[in-house]
Amino acid sequence: MRISKLFGKTQREAPAEAETVSHQLLLKAGMIHQVAAGIYSYLPLGWRVLKKIGNLIRGEMDRAGGQELIMPVLQPLELWQETGRDLAFGKGLFTLSDRRERKLVLGPTHEEVITELAKYNVQSYRDLPLLLYQIQTKFRDEPRPRGGLIRVREFTMKDLYSFDTDEEGLNQSYDKMLQAYKNIFDRCGLPTLLVEADSGAIGGKASHEFMAVNESGEDEIIYCDQCHYAANLERAESVKGKLEAEKLRPREEVATPDVGSIEEVADFLKIPQSHTLKAVFYIADGKLVFVVIRGDIGVNEIKLKNALGCIDLRLATEAEVINAGLVPGAASAVGIKGIKVIADDSITSGGNFVAGANKADTHFKNVNYPRDFKADLVTDIAQARAGDECPRCGAKLSSMRGIEVGHVFKLGTFLSEKLGALFIDQSGASHPIIMGCYGIGLDRLMAAVIELNHDDKGILWPFSIAPYHVYLCPLYQESSEVEAAVEKVYSELEAEGLEVLFDDRKESPGVKFNDADLLGIPLRVTISPRTLAKNSAEIKKRSEKESELVPLEKLTEKLKELISN
RNA sequence: CGGGGUGUAGCGCAGGGGGUAGCGCGCAUGGUUUGGGACCAUGAGGUCGGCGGUUCAAAUCCGCCCACCCCGACCA
Known part of the structure; x- marks a missing residue:
């Protein structure tokens, strides 16, 4: 490809709207263009990369026994209502109506459609196991x-x-995919960390995420250096610091004027926050829920949502709390009736806690579970923190951020039951098919590769997904023998099937070198009067400082060797 | 949805006590240059995010709205 003909220009300055490195470089390199918030066009260079990522993934999916198919973006809302996941996705679902007012959604994923498809094409255990995949646009x-x-x-x-x-069988499929995913990310030059994950709106049992560790990631990972426990904060467990058991003392009231938050209570009474009980109020599917947790620990809303089995969860407003007859700032579960109480298991160690007295400006001392209050459910709903102890080995946990590039789930039979995707076993009995699903976001993967493979000049693509392998860079071609020599080299390389980006522009060396670096093409071949004087071309790897002179007649061979390694 | 910020040429920005817009880069033409974003000259390019108000006059003052970015909430 000749750059003079290539659609898409590099930019000297990155648009101000871009904050993350990958965003800046993609825009600066002219690989993508923003159309609206979170909506992008891919220009030829960016599209080549995305296609390469797709093909690399296809190879690994096929190798694992997957069969590719394609499904519609436009899906009937009814299908989503059948599984109830229209509610789980809530506002995240793009919906529209056709001319007959039939409700449709722009598919956010395709589990429903594929389960329905399986229902009509799987009857017997002989049709299983089955691995089907798609690469397509979702909304x-x-x-x-x-x-x-x-x-x-x-x-x-x-x-x-x-x-x-x-x-x-499900475990085998799951393991196959774990291996395929490792291969994919390795081949993309992207180091990833496998972490335990929450399965979110999709439901199901086990779930893992592949994280590219990076500051611009959105997820927080809690991990242990000692035993390599790693989990998304959404589901991370930790030892909450057990408290010494105390001899239960009688409960008593204490006046706490103008004291509301846990910090204030602890300060006022000169006790550690871990000796208080915090009350937090949520609205779960429209109903108020009373959450009790030790004062020094935060509530993990994902865990809470899972424990409640609810679809919608949000903090209650102060008005809602007051309406329920509770006293914000001085509430506790002591004496509470008619409201569901969920407690974190942290309240079961230690004792003689300070908690609200359900009376303005008043707290109780020496509150103990279960002597003084009951809970409908006691379970782990705590937010793990760096510094906590590892639930597996007891070492100190740390945290870091990551970009979620892959997510695998053991779905089980939730969808197949709802949609009636059944098979007959050897004895003739009918069962729901056991499912798993395994996703990779290609756009995000592309961004993650840049986040982890760049320098101050630009991108460093690995060969596997680079838009081109060779940046052919003539200098001063208009006033010398260079023109003829480089044209000859270009047609030779093209004839050999090498992927060459030919910078045929009449630009100064600095401009060309900088663009070569920005675009991140792995190999740069410079041909100038200087190299031609030695009947040579200069090869420089994007990843290295040094260059090397190679005789013109050996150039093709040398490049092929570099690319295939 | 809450908090913060930004909208002026393709990109980066200046201007803003009211008088009809400027710089750098890029782009076009001509010339000079020649190994890490060259130089000179000439030129094209703008509903100043939108609507309304104040005024003889609004990029500038006032009001409403919109878009985009960041933090949070949320998020296969």
Whole structure:
């Protein structure tokens, strides 16, 4: 490809709207163009990269036994209502109506469609196991798109769905995908960390995410250096610092004028926050829920949502709290009736806590569970923190941020039951198919590769997904022998099937070198009067400082060797 | 949805006590240059985010709205 003909220009200055490195470089390199918040066009260079990522993924999916198919973007809302996931997605679902007022959605994913498809094409255990996948555009009305391609509203996704007859089969499919994913990210030059994850709106049992560790990621990872426990903060566990058991003392009231928050209570009474009980109020699917947790620990809303089994969860407003007859700032579960109480298991160690007295400006001392109050459910709903102890080995936990580039789920039979995707086993009995699903966001993967492979000059693409392999860079071609020599080299390389980006512009060396670096093409071949004097061309790897002179007649061979390694 | 910020040429920005817009880059033409974003000359390019108000006069003052970015909430 000749740059003079290439659609898309590099920019000297990155648009001010871009904050993350990958976003800046993609815009500066002319690979993408923003159309609206979280909606992008791909220009030829960016599109080549995305296609390469797609093909690399295809290779690994096929190798694992996957079969590619394609499904509609436009899906009937009814299908989503059948599984109830229209509610789980809520506002994240793009909806529209056709001319007959039939409600449709722009598919945010395809589990429903594929399960329905499986229902009509799988009857017997002999049809299983099955691995089906798609690479296509999906839509989610994200509350806040951000970071360029890291979080968008229209995106390209690879999803593979597994169908098995039993748990063992599901485990095998799951392991196959874990291996395929490792291969994919390795081949993309992207180091990733496998972490335990929450399965979110999709439901299901086990779930893992592949994280590219990076500051511009949106997820917080809690991990242990000692035993390598790693989990998304959404589901991370930790040892909450057990307190010494205390001899229970009688409960008593204490006046706490103008004292509301846990910090204030602890300060006022000169006690550690861990000796208080915090009350937090949520509205779960429209109903008020009373949450009790030790004062020094935060509530993990994902865990809470899972514990409640609710679809919608939000903090209650002060008005809602007061309406329920509670006293914000001095509430506790002591004596509470008619409201669901969920407690974190942190309240079961230690004792003689300070908690609200459900009376303005008053707290109780020496509150103990279960002597003084009851809970409908006691479970782990705590936010893990760096510094906590590892739940596996007891070492100190740390935290870091990551970009979620892959997410795998053991779905189980939730969808197949709802949609009636059944198979007949050897004895003639009917069972729901056991499913798994395995996603990779290609756009985000592309961004993550840049986040982890760049320098101050630009991108450093690995060969596997670079838009071109060779940047052919003649200098001063208009006033010398260079023109003829470089044209000859170009046609030779093209004839050999090498992927060459030919900078045939009449630009100064600085401009060309800088663009070569910005675009991140792995190999740069410079031909100038200086190199021609030695009948040579200069090869420089994007990743290295030094260059090397190679005789023209050996150039093609040398480049092929570099590319294939 | 809450908090903060920004909208002026393709990109980066200046202007703003009211008088009809400027710089750098890029782009076009001509010339000079020649290994890490060259130089000179000439030129094209603007509903100053939108609507309304104040005024003889609004990029500038006032009001409303919109878009985009960042933090949070939310998020296969």
